Amino acid sequence: MQLSKETQIKMYEDMLKIRAFEEQVDEFISRGAITGTTHLCIGQEAVAVGACYAIRHDDYIASTHRGHGHCIAKGAQIDKMMAELFGKETGYCKGRGGSLHIVDMSTNNLGANGIVGGGIPIAVGAALSVKMQKQDKVVVCFFGDGAMNQGAFHEAANLASVWKLPVVFLCENNQYGMSTPLNEAFNIKDLSIRAEGYGMEGITIDGNDLLEVYQTVKDFAEKARSGEGPNLIVAETYRWKGHSKSDPRKYRTREEEQEWMKKDPIAAFEKKLIKEGILSEQKAEEIKEKVEKIIEDAVKYAQESPYPSVENITDYVYVEEEA
Amino acid sequence: MRQLTGRQAVAEALMEEMMRDEKVFLLGEDIGIYGGAFGVTAGFIEKFGPERVRNTPISEAAIVGAAVGASMTGMRPVCEIMFMDFVTIASDQLVNQAAKLRFMFGGQAKAPMVLRTPAGAAAAGGQHTQSLEAWFTHIPGLKVVMPSTPYDLKGLLKASIRDDNPVLFVEHKLGYGEKGEVPEEDYVIPLGVADIKREGKDVTIIATSHMVFKALEAAKYLEQKEGIDAEVVDPRTLVPLDIDTIVNSVCKTGRAVIVHEACERGGVGGEIAARIIDSRAFDYLDAPIKRVGGLNIPVPYCPVLEKAYIPSVEKIVKAVKEVVY
Numbered sequence: 001m002q003l004s005k006e007t008q009i010k011m012y013e014d015m016l017k018i019r020a021f022e023e024q025v026d027e028f029i030s031r032g033a034i035t036g037t038t039h040l041c042i043g044q045e046a047v048a049v050g051a052c053y054a055i056r057h058d059d060y061i062a063s064t065h066r067g068h069g070h071c072i073a074k075g076a077q078i079d080k081m082m083a084e085l086f087g088k089e090t091g092y093c094k095g096r097g098g099s100l101h102i103v104d105m106s107t108n109n110l111g112a113n114g115i116v117g118g119g120i121p122i123a124v125g126a127a128l129s130v131k132m133q134k135q136d137k138v139v140v141c142f143f144g145d146g147a148m149n150q151g152a153f154h155e156a157a158n159l160a161s162v163w164k165l166p167v168v169f170l171c172e173n174n175q176y177g178m179s180t181p182l183n184e185a186f187n188i189k190d191l192s193i194r195a196e197g198y199g200m201e202g203i204t205i206d207g208n209d210l211l212e213v214y215q216t217v218k219d220f221a222e223k224a225r226s227g228e229g230p231n232l233i234v235a236e237t238y239r240w241k242g243h244s245k246s247d248p249r250k251y252r253t254r255e256e257e258q259e260w261m262k263k264d265p266i267a268a269f270e271k272k273l274i275k276e277g278i279l280s281e282q283k284a285e286e287i288k289e290k291v292e293k294i295i296e297d298a299v300k301y302a303q304e305s306p307y308p309s310v311e312n313i314t315d316y317v318y319v320e321e322e323a
Numbered sequence: 324m325r326q327l328t329g330r331q332a333v334a335e336a337l338m339e340e341m342m343r344d345e346k347v348f349l350l351g352e353d354i355g356i357y358g359g360a361f362g363v364t365a366g367f368i369e370k371f372g373p374e375r376v377r378n379t380p381i382s383e384a385a386i387v388g389a390a391v392g393a394s395m396t397g398m399r400p401v402c403e404i405m406f407m408d409f410v411t412i413a414s415d416q417l418v419n420q421a422a423k424l425r426f427m428f429g430g431q432a433k434a435p436m437v438l439r440t441p442a443g444a445a446a447a448g449g450q451h452t453q454s455l456e457a458w459f460t461h462i463p464g465l466k467v468v469m470p471s472t473p474y475d476l477k478g479l480l481k482a483s484i485r486d487d488n489p490v491l492f493v494e495h496k497l498g499y500g501e502k503g504e505v506p507e508e509d510y511v512i513p514l515g516v517a518d519i520k521r522e523g524k525d526v527t528i529i530a531t532s533h534m535v536f537k538a539l540e541a542a543k544y545l546e547q548k549e550g551i552d553a554e555v556v557d558p559r560t561l562v563p564l565d566i567d568t569i570v571n572s573v574c575k576t577g578r579a580v581i582v583h584e585a586c587e588r589g590g591v592g593g594e595i596a597a598r599i600i601d602s603r604a605f606d607y608l609d610a611p612i613k614r615v616g617g618l619n620i621p622v623p624y625c626p627v628l629e630k631a632y633i634p635s636v637e638k639i640v641k642a643v644k645e646v647v648y
Contacts, residue, residue, distance in 0.1 A: 060396070062392075091429070092428075092429065092431070093427060093428050093429035093431070094429030094430065095429070096426055096427055096428075096429045097427040097428060097429060101427040101428060103428050103431060103432075104431075105428065105431040105432055106431075110392065110395060110396075111424065111427075111428060111432070113420075114419070115415055115419050115420070118388075118415055118416070118419060118420055120388070121384055121385045121387070121388020121389055121391070121392065121416055122388050122389075122391050122392035122395070122416075122420060123392060124385065124388065124389050124392060125388055125389035125390060125391055125392020125393040125394070125395070125396070125400075126392040126393065126395065126396045127392075128377075128389050128392070128393050128398075129392065129393040129395075129396040129397055129398045130396070132348065132374065132375075132393070132398060133397060133398070151384060152384045152385070152388065152415065152416075155380075155382035155383075155384050155385035155388075156382075156384075156385045156388060156389075158380060158382065158385070159379065159380060159382055159385040159386075159389065162380060163377075315430065316425050316426045316428075316429060316430040317425070317426050317463050317464055318425075318464065318466075318488050319425065319433050319435075319486075319487035319488050
C-alpha cells in the first residue's frame with residue numbers, strides 16, 4: 001500500500017463530504033427546497049472514493065444516476081454541484097442537467113446518466129478513443145447491479161473485451177435495482193462470474209472497505225492500462241436510503257438496513273485511521289467541522305446564485321456555427 | 324464532368340475525410356473485408372487498416388454508444404448501422420445520449436459523430452426497409468441529413484463529418500446505384516441549404532431522398548403531357564430545414580405537394596406543410612397542400628405490394644393535378 005497518511009486523511013474527508021452533501025440534499029429534497037428527485041449513494045461512499053483515488057486525474061470515469069459520490073471523488077467542487085441541484089446558472093451544467101446529469105468534465109468525468117446502463121457503451125467509446133489516440137489512460141465505468149441486466153452492458157462489455165480496451169467495469173452491487181432484489185433479477189449469486197463470459201477477469205470485493213476498493217481498482221486499472229483489456233469488479237455495498245425521493249422501502253426490512261449500517265464504510269475507515277494513529281479524534285472532529293462549513297458555504301453559494309435566463313433557453317442544444 | 328454512383332460518392336467522401344483528418348474513423352457491422360452490407364466501404368480496411376475501419380460484433384447499442392464516447396473525447400467517429408430499421412436497437416445512445424448530452428451538461432461536452440444508415444424499400448420486407456427520419460427530426464440536438472443525388476451525398480457527408488453535432492445521415496439503398504455528376508475537386512455542401520432540382524412556376528414539389536428522382540420524372544411527364552411546369556425542391560437536410568427556399572418557391576407557385584417514402588402519417592410532410600402554412604406563403608396558396616407518402620402500413624415484401632406502398636410517379640402526378648386547377 002503506497003498511500004500516504006495525508007492521502008488517507010483526504011480520502012476520509014472526501015467520504016465525509018459525499019455523505020454530508022447528500023444528507024443536505026436529502027433534507028432539501030424532502031422539504032421541496034430542491035425540485036424533482038435525486039438518487040443518494042449514502043452507504044456506498046467507499047466505492048466512489050476508493051476507485052477515484054486509485055486512478056489518475058486524467059483517467060476517465062463514467063457515472064450513473066447515483067452519481068454525486070463519483071463526481072465529488074473525481075474532484076468536483078461542492079458549491080457548483082449544489083448550485084446545479086438548485087438549478088442555478090452557476091451549477092456545473094448551468095442548471096440544465098440537475099442531479100441526474102451532474103458532471104464536471106474538467107475532471108474527465110463523462111457524466112452521470114439518467115438511463116440505467118446508458119453510460120456503459122459511452123465509457124467503452126472513451127476507452128476506444130484513448131487507445132486510438134495512444135494515450136495511456138483508463139476508464140472506470142461505474143454502474144449498478146440493475147444495469148448488469150441491460151443489453152447495453154452485455155454489448156459494451158463484449159466489445160471492450162474484443163478490442164482489448166482499457167476499461168474497468170465497476171459494478172456497485174447495492175443489492176436492489178430500485179425495489180427488485182438480486183434474487184429476482186439474477187439466477188447467480190456472484191455477479192462477477194459474468195466476466196468469464198466476456199473473456200475478462202472478474203472479482204467480487206467488499207465495497208464498504210475503502211482500502212480494498214482502492215487496491216483492487218488500482219491493480220485492475222494498471223492491468224487495463226498495460227493493454228490486457230477490460231476487467232470487472234463487483235463491489236458489494238448497500239444504499240441506506242430509498243431508491244429516490246418517494247420510496248417507502250417496503251421491499252426490505254429495517255433490520256436488514258440496520259445490519260448494513262453497522263458496516264458503515266466511513267465509520268470503519270475512521271476507526272482504522274485512529275487505531276493506526278493516522279488520525280486523532282480531535283482531528284476527525286476538525287475535519288467534520290471543515291466539511292460542514294464547505295456544505296454551508298455551498299448552500300449559500302447555490303441559494304444566492306441566479307437562475308439561468310429564459311432568454312438563453314436554447315443555448316447548448318447545438319454547437320453554434322463558428323463565426 | 325465525371326459520373327459517380329451514390330455508392331462511390333459516399334465512399335469518396337469517407338475516404339477524403341479520413342485522409343484529411345486522422346481523428347475520423349469508421350465502425351460498424353461487416354464494414355471490414357466484406358466492405359459493408361451495401362459495399363460502401365469496400366477496400367477501406369485494406370487502405371486504412373483495422374484500427375480506423377473497425378469491424379464490430381452485431382451490437383448496435385455498443386456501436387453507437389462507442390461512437391458517442393469516442394466523439395466526447397476527441398475523435399470523430401462515423402458509424403454505420405446496416406439498415407435504418409436497426410437504429411431502433413441503438414436508439415437510447417442516439418436519442419437520450421448523443422442528442423442531449425451537450426445541453427444536459429450545460430455546454431461542457433460535444434458529440435461530433437455521424438451515424439450513416441441506409442433507408443428505403445428494396446424488396447426486403449418490414450424490418451429492412453423503413454424510412455424513420457421523422458422520428459429523429461423530433462429530437463432536438465440531432466441533425467438529420469437525407470440527400471438524393473451522388474453530388475449531394477458526397478458534399479453533405481463531408482459537411483456532416485466536419486460538423487460538431489451528432490448527425491444522422493440517411494442514405495437510400497436505391498440511391499447507391501443512381502449515377503450523377505460529381506466534380507473531381509474538393510467541395511462541401513453546408514447543412515441546412517435546400518436545392519432546387521428543377522425550376523418551375525406552376526407547383527412546388529418538395530421531395531426527399533429517392534423521391535426526388537420520382538418527382539423529377541413526374542415533373543417531366545407533367546410538362547410534356549399536362550403542360551404543368553413543376554418546381555422540384557430537395558430540402559437535403561431535414562434538421563436544420565431550409566424553410567426559406569421552400570417558402571419562396573411556394574410563394575412563386577402558389578401550390579405545394581410534399582413527397583416522401585416514409586409513411587404519410589407522422590412523416591416530415593406534416594411538419595413541412597405546417598411550416599408553409601405558418602409562413603408568408605399562406606397568403607399565396609391557391610390550393611390545399613397535398614402530401615404523397617408511403618401507405619400507413621408496414622412495408623410489404625411482395626414486389627406488387629411494395630410498389631403499391633411506395634409513392635409512385637403516377638401518385639405524384641395525380642396529387643399535382645389535384646392542386647393545379
